[in-house]
């Protein structure tokens with residue numbers, strides 16, 4: 001498949017039609033996630049084109065909505081799951097082969113996943129601790145097992161999403177070969193696995209090379225395997241002026257660093273598949289002029305919107321930058337702080353960013369909201385989660401209904 005068939009490497013917020021998004025917000029209300037399934041398919045296809053010899057598994061945690069899962073499955077990717085819930089959702093969405101990467105797995109997760117395995121699901125369990133291997137053995141699991149390794153090298157857009165080099169994830173590199181060989185007595189050991197972290201940019205290529213090279217060495221030391229999984233983490237540009245990741249260069253670096261191994265390469269990207277396929281629409285409800293003109297000489301404005309950290313957590317949690325566009329009007333720029341309705345100081349989408357001064361009623365679009373957006377939404381402050389619309393060709397349809405306050409209290413038990 002050519003690069004052209006898979007679309008350009010990044011879809012910027014400016015590329016979305018303001019008229020179409022405004023129509024959706026008017027019809028379905030705000031806050032509203034909009035996910036373009038055609039773009040999801042393009043991203044999946046671009047990954048397969050860049051890594052034609054690899055098994056590409058979508059890290060479903062980035063966006064686990066059914067419509068996205070089905071689109072990615074139809075594009076031919078597998079599923080990488082981090083919990084029993086994700087495994088169940090991937091199997092229900094029709095994935096033939098599912099990988100469960102168990103992180104400190106609660107007993108209930110192991111029980112649910114192994115029940116599915118006993119029922120015949122084609123599952124690979126990735127264990128990141130000797131203790132997890134023991135628990136799997138104790139539960140009578142003798143199926144497809146991979147060992148997650150701490151590669152000792154990490155990368156990512158923020159320290160909170162850097163996994164490599166953190167003792168939480170994987171078995172120590174120098175103990176991995178022994179664990180793989182021991183496990184062969186009781187399981188069908190099919191692979192080794194490592195993940196550097198999330199949001200890897202071109203600047204992190206050296207860390208990626210190092211991780212892959214270490215995994216190549218490990219693979220050669222343990223003998224034939226079905227796969228060497230070098231994780232996901234491929235980043236997308238969040239700033240308007242950031243270049244897209246050169247996927248071909250990453251693929252070439254991966255092949256070179258892995259060297260000759262008696263195993264297939266596997267990767268498990270999440271963000272890359274869905275980030276630029278999603279926008280979050282939010283309506284301005286409050287505008288405040290702030291007295292202090294500051295160094296810019298322009299009166300800063302705080303614009304209150306109906307989405308908050310409960311809708312899109314990334315700015316509050318990682319200080320993540322998301323592009324913001326006023327779809328209603330292009331007015332002269334001034335320093336604007338966009339703030340949500342949650343009673344937390346960190347509930348901000350940007351602080352004193354130069355953008356057209358919003359007015360009450362304006363519609364704002366927040367870019368790259370397709371990955372770790374809806375999935376990290378919460379009901380803090382008793383705020384119902386937003387609705388999600390999916391686009392496919394000319395069609396727009398509701399994929400997740402807007403929650404209500406009744407939904408938020410539905411599980412409460414009265415005395």
Ligand SMILES: Cc1ncc(COP(=O)(O)O)c(C=O)c1O
Pocket residue numbers: 059062080101161163195197198199200231232233234268269270271272
């Ligand atoms: C084990 C594992 N695989 C894959 C991913 C997907 O990462 P990303 O969405 O950055 O591609 C993650 C998240 O960091 C992960 O922890």
Ligand SMILES: N[C@@H](CCCC[NH3+])C(=O)O
Pocket residue numbers: 061161198199314318371372
């Ligand atoms: N949730 C993170 C990515 C972490 C992925 C899981 N290991 C983000 O939004 O950037």
